Amino acid sequence: MLIKTQGNGFNHPVASEITDRAHYEGRRDILKLMATGAAGGVMASWASRQALAQTPGLVQRPGKLAALNAKPSMVAGATTMEKPTTYKDASSYNNFYEFGTDKADPAANAHTLKTSPWTVEIEGLVKKPGKLGLEDLLKLSAMEERLYRLRCVEGWSMVIPWVGYSLADLIRHVEPLGNAKYVEFVTLADPKTMPFVGSRVLDWPYVEALRLDEALHPLTLLAFGMYGEILPNQNGAPVRLVVPWKYGFKSGKSIVKIRFTDKQPATAWNKAAANEYGFYSNVNPNVDHPRWSQATERRIGEDGLFAKKRKTLMFNGYEAQVGQLYAGMDLKKLF
Amino acid sequence: MRVVLNQRLSSRLAKPVAFVLALLPFVWLVTAAALDWLGANPAEALERSTGDWTLRMLCVVLAITPVRTMAELPALARFRRMAGLFVYFYAVLHLLAYSWFDMGFDLADIAKDIVKRPFILVGFTAIVLLTPLALTSFNRAIRALGGRRWQLLHRLVYVVAVLAVVHFFWMRAGKNNFAEVAVYAAILGSLLGWRAAKAVRKKASQPSSVLSI
Numbered sequence: 001m002l003i004k005t006q007g008n009g010f011n012h013p014v015a016s017e018i019t020d021r022a023h024y025e026g027r028r029d030i031l032k033l034m035a036t037g038a039a040g041g042v043m044a045s046w047a048s049r050q051a052l053a054q055t056p057g058l059v060q061r062p063g064k065l066a067a068l069n070a071k072p073s074m075v076a077g078a079t080t081m082e083k084p085t086t087y088k089d090a091s092s093y094n095n096f097y098e099f100g101t102d103k104a105d106p107a108a109n110a111h112t113l114k115t116s117p118w119t120v121e122i123e124g125l126v127k128k129p130g131k132l133g134l135e136d137l138l139k140l141s142a143m144e145e146r147l148y149r150l151r152c153v154e155g156w157s158m159v160i161p162w163v164g165y166s167l168a169d170l171i172r173h174v175e176p177l178g179n180a181k182y183v184e185f186v187t188l189a190d191p192k193t194m195p196f197v198g199s200r201v202l203d204w205p206y207v208e209a210l211r212l213d214e215a216l217h218p219l220t221l222l223a224f225g226m227y228g229e230i231l232p233n234q235n236g237a238p239v240r241l242v243v244p245w246k247y248g249f250k251s252g253k254s255i256v257k258i259r260f261t262d263k264q265p266a267t268a269w270n271k272a273a274a275n276e277y278g279f280y281s282n283v284n285p286n287v288d289h290p291r292w293s294q295a296t297e298r299r300i301g302e303d304g305l306f307a308k309k310r311k312t313l314m315f316n317g318y319e320a321q322v323g324q325l326y327a328g329m330d331l332k333k334l335f
Numbered sequence: 336m337r338v339v340l341n342q343r344l345s346s347r348l349a350k351p352v353a354f355v356l357a358l359l360p361f362v363w364l365v366t367a368a369a370l371d372w373l374g375a376n377p378a379e380a381l382e383r384s385t386g387d388w389t390l391r392m393l394c395v396v397l398a399i400t401p402v403r404t405m406a407e408l409p410a411l412a413r414f415r416r417m418a419g420l421f422v423y424f425y426a427v428l429h430l431l432a433y434s435w436f437d438m439g440f441d442l443a444d445i446a447k448d449i450v451k452r453p454f455i456l457v458g459f460t461a462i463v464l465l466t467p468l469a470l471t472s473f474n475r476a477i478r479a480l481g482g483r484r485w486q487l488l489h490r491l492v493y494v495v496a497v498l499a500v501v502h503f504f505w506m507r508a509g510k511n512n513f514a515e516v517a518v519y520a521a522i523l524g525s526l527l528g529w530r531a532a533k534a535v536r537k538k539a540s541q542p543s544s545v546l547s548i
Contacts, residue, residue: 088375089375092374092375093374093375093376097510101510101512103374103375103376104374154509156376156379200511201510201511201512202511272511273509276509288451290452291452291453291454291505291506291508291509292452293448293451298376298378298379300375300376301375305368305377305378305381305436306435306436308439308441309437309439
């Protein structure tokens, strides 16, 4: 018999037993609720993965720039469960001194930045030095979407969905020599398109650096996009670094040169004020900036005007992933 | 021209108009905060702009006497007390914004912060020094203290001006960004310099007299 009936193997429950549509569709809300902690630690992380798995991409594309497709990252710690900051805040409140020192300046001035053609020069202690065009870089590894906390040394934070891949993929591609210990990132300093290059705030070009093992950590991201699209100029287009467990200034924007060295490079803010900005600059609530506390932070767009600031986490909450890089180091001295 | 200006400044309307003008920044900030016009970090915007307006009011109040003397506008003297009280008003708002938005009104945290961070200490000292000035701004206080002592006390505003610039300088030192600091330092410096020069001249002409600026 082709058509089964209740009396013949077709065990369809009576209508009153079917989950009603509203409840079924409310499943994701329940998962979200669980994810926020109502279900306790272990269940929460499972539930939030489930909740996220329902949504293609972590956030809605703002629709301002070209799309940059990516798959969700599988790297441990790469997808925080926190609420992403709005694209508007993340692209209008920036520190990018080449375009001005006020945080509204980059959004107003960075339209002059020319991001194409773009090349990144690989220099120093590597087997394969040379120039890589942006197109080659974009194809070098699979794009991943990662939702990272960003903690600025000034005491505010955001949650940003970046698009890119682990810097380690590029480093392996260029094959560092055995004596390479540090990686230096030189960013663009073009006085023609960047009005504040030449101001005496910092030495130009802006240079940042990591220890090689930090640079090889899978969480260290070479980012080409955010919010599912290519980077806006004010956020460091076309290619930048994102090191989520360090203060934001360690993540250089608009990178033009990556140099492998055996000596610790001199970095921009460390040169400007060594007592305030260490080479490592790991997010650390126990080591205050000489002029302000680092114990707390204000989450942009989320913590209301009158809300108490939230506690800053050791290594910006990435201690489980990166803590071992600093085993045995006195982080009060090597801040 | 000067006569007309003096008349205008002496008119019954002049003071209310000045009061409303001085209150406009406050009205703007409250409105902007309520309508979410202050950008990504409204708390920071409020802390900074109340600080800016304190500095601007300090410039205004310290400019009154030099302008009054040089432009021969005696009527300006009427506005000095109100301007001084507006300095205190914006300074108190600045302190409130910091205590509330940054420190969540946690008095122990605030006390720790004042001791720990020199630029907060300097700012806090400035507002402490301004307090007796605000408290003795009414006529009875002037009579009770006696003109000379009252005037001496109110010269504390010169110290406050220096502290305010140091506070601003230190705050901006983080970004090596001193352009705006230089503007305020130049304005307040020349206003204080004018007084110093006048005092020196006066001392030279009548060595025994007490300074009265």
